[in-house]
Amino acid sequence: MLQVRLLKLSQLVSTTKRLRHFYSNMDCSELLPPASVRGMTELKREEFKKSVKIPRLHVPESKAQHVMPLVKKLLLKMEQLRPVRAVESAREILLHPLPVKSWQSLPTEELEKTTTDRKTFPMYQLELQYENWSAQEILKSVLPVGEEGLSSYSRIGHIVHLNLRDHLVPYKALIGQVLLDKLPNCRTVVNKAANIDNTYRNFQLELICGEPQYQVETKEHGVTFEFDFSQVYWNPRLSTEHERIVQLLQPGDVLYDVFAGVGPFSVPAAKKRCHVLANDLNPTSYHWLQHNAKRNKCLSYIQMYNKDGRDFILKELRENLLERWRAPTDHPYKLHVTMNLPAMAVEFLDAFRALYTSEQLADLNLNLPLVHVYSFAKGENTKALVQELVESNLGASLTQELEGISFVRNVAPNKDMYRVSFRLTKELLTTPKQATRKRCLEEELVEKQLTNKVKCV
Ligand SMILES: C[S@@+](CC[C@H](N)C(=O)[O-])C[C@H]1O[C@@H](n2cnc3c(N)ncnc32)[C@H](O)[C@@H]1O
Numbered sequence: 491m492l493q494v495r496l497l498k499l500s501q502l503v504s505t506t507k508r509l510r511h512f513y514s515n516m517d518c519s520e521l522l523p524p525a526s527v528r529g530m531t532e533l534k535r536e537e538f539k540k541s542v543k544i545p546r547l548h549v550p551e552s553k554a555q556h557v558m559p560l561v562k563k564l565l566l567k568m569e570q571l572r573p574v575r576a577v578e579s580a581r582e583i584l585l586h587p588l589p590v591k592s593w594q595s596l597p598t599e600e601l602e603k604t605t606t607d608r609k610t611f612p613m614y615q616l617e618l619q620y621e622n623w624s625a626q627e628i629l630k631s632v633l634p635v636g637e638e639g640l641s642s643y644s645r646i647g648h649i650v651h652l653n654l655r656d657h658l659v660p661y662k663a664l665i666g667q668v669l670l671d672k673l674p675n676c677r678t679v680v681n682k683a684a685n686i687d688n689t690y691r692n693f694q695l696e697l698i699c700g701e702p703q704y705q706v707e708t709k710e711h712g713v714t715f716e717f718d719f720s721q722v723y724w725n726p727r728l729s730t731e732h733e734r735i736v737q738l739l740q741p742g743d744v745l746y747d748v749f750a751g752v753g754p755f756s757v758p759a760a761k762k763r764c765h766v767l768a769n770d771l772n773p774t775s776y777h778w779l780q781h782n783a784k785r786n787k788c789l790s791y792i793q794m795y796n797k798d799g800r801d802f803i804l805k806e807l808r809e810n811l812l813e814r815w816r817a818p819t820d821h822p823y824k825l826h827v828t829m830n831l832p833a834m835a836v837e838f839l840d841a842f843r844a845l846y847t848s849e850q851l852a853d854l855n856l857n858l859p860l861v862h863v864y865s866f867a868k869g870e871n872t873k874a875l876v877q878e879l880v881e882s883n884l885g886a887s888l889t890q891e892l893e894g895i896s897f898v899r900n901v902a903p904n905k906d907m908y909r910v911s912f913r914l915t916k917e918l919l920t921t922p923k924q925a926t927r928k929r930c931l932e933e934e935l936v937e938k939q940l941t942n943k944v945k946c947v
Pocket residue numbers: 689690691722723724725728748749750751752753754755769770771772775797798799800830831832
């Protein structure tokens with residue numbers, strides 16, 4: 491008797507273990523769309539119809555409450571499918587065929603107590619159709635096997651932004667339609683048409699499905715942004731980086747945002763009651779930056795400019811810093827400069843050199859800003875490469891000034907984006923680039939090699 495009990499217990503334990511497991515429909519070929527849809531380039535929804543045998547429990551209404559907890563994790567979960575249905579005075583429960591191969595795969599002892607008869611466990615013929623599969627399941631069944639499928643896309647408000655590899659281009663109309671059908675609130679599907687190599691860094695888009703409507707509203711860490719995605723730069727993959735910088739800031743701190751875009755650093759910082767000077771060269775970005783500052787009710791904390799980053803450093807940043815140093819306050823605050831134009835921000839670093847004369851800074855108590863400059867690097871030791879890039883453009887080796895080099899994201903195979911954070915010094919701010927670093931032939935050679943290695947996109 492004890493042995494039987496132990497056996498039942500171990501059965502129950504193993505069943506419970508199995509119950510904790512998540513059963514993916516992707517692992518069960520019976521539950522995937524018909525094999526005949528492979529290679530389809532024009533979406534024909536009717537060709538997804540399929541009939542499958544599914545284990546089904548038939549439970550009297552009065553027992554349903556006892557049975558449900560026992561089989562909850564074995565339920566068949568598919569889109570637009572209710573696994574528990576009322577049929578006259580009973581409940582029909584559809585189970586997942588992967589864990590439930592037979593009556594024995596179920597917690598039978600417990601089920602039998604509820605008088606659920608094993609005879610009422612026939613297989614059920616279920617008719618599946620296009621509506622029952624997720625976008626991922628549909629695309630996995632259609633796109634070529636062995637080649638990379640649609641691994642990721644970005645979501646910006648109602649827009650889905652794809653970057654299709656060449657082998658998927660023949661399927662673009664189908665992919666667009668499936669995403670439009672399946673993703674909640676998706677109204678526009680676009681594909682990246684070319685690399686971002688224009689000045690304003692906005693993506694060149696090709697509409698592949700839905701409305702040609704590019705004005706979006708999206709949220710990043712609770713802050714609402716509006717902009718025209720076809721005219722400005724916005725990348726949801728930078729949201730963690732935006733948050734990291736905003737978290738460094740305390741109310742009363744100062745942020746100089748040299749390449750501000752539509753404000754993902756500047757607007758949250760101003761909302762946090764930091765004093766922000768934000769700049770962007772793109773007139774459309776500048777328009778939406780102003781709009782977002784207004785919409786987020788932080789206009790009194792932000793000054794906005796529409797000019798070249800170098801001019802902004804040479805005038806607005808320079809003057810504002812000097813004013814602050816000349817008017818010391820009892821309230822300590824920190825100063826930060828963000829330079830997120832990773833393809834070329836390093837080329838603006840020399841603008842900090844000799845920004846002031848030594849006389850102008852004499853006797854001033856300098857509260858020196860921390861610069862966060864972003865850069866891409868391509869090749870083997872990308873971290874060392876970005877440091878060299880920053881140093882050669884700044885014209886100085888970074889030792890104590892260097893606060894850190896942080897990996898931001900992998901942009902492409904062998905190409906990474908980094909943030910280099912370093913403190914400006916009085917020496918950097920008062921001496922020209924050439925004076926602190928005597929260039930020799932060897933250094934120029936290193937620089938040439940870097941230029942060849944680091945390709946900016
Ligand atoms: C990569 S985006 C970054 C935008 C934003 N800071 C972010 O993190 O998403 C770079 C921005 O720099 C702007 N830009 C490009 N060249 C510029 C320049 N010479 N001076 C100022 N802004 C520039 C572009 O218009 C774009 O909005």
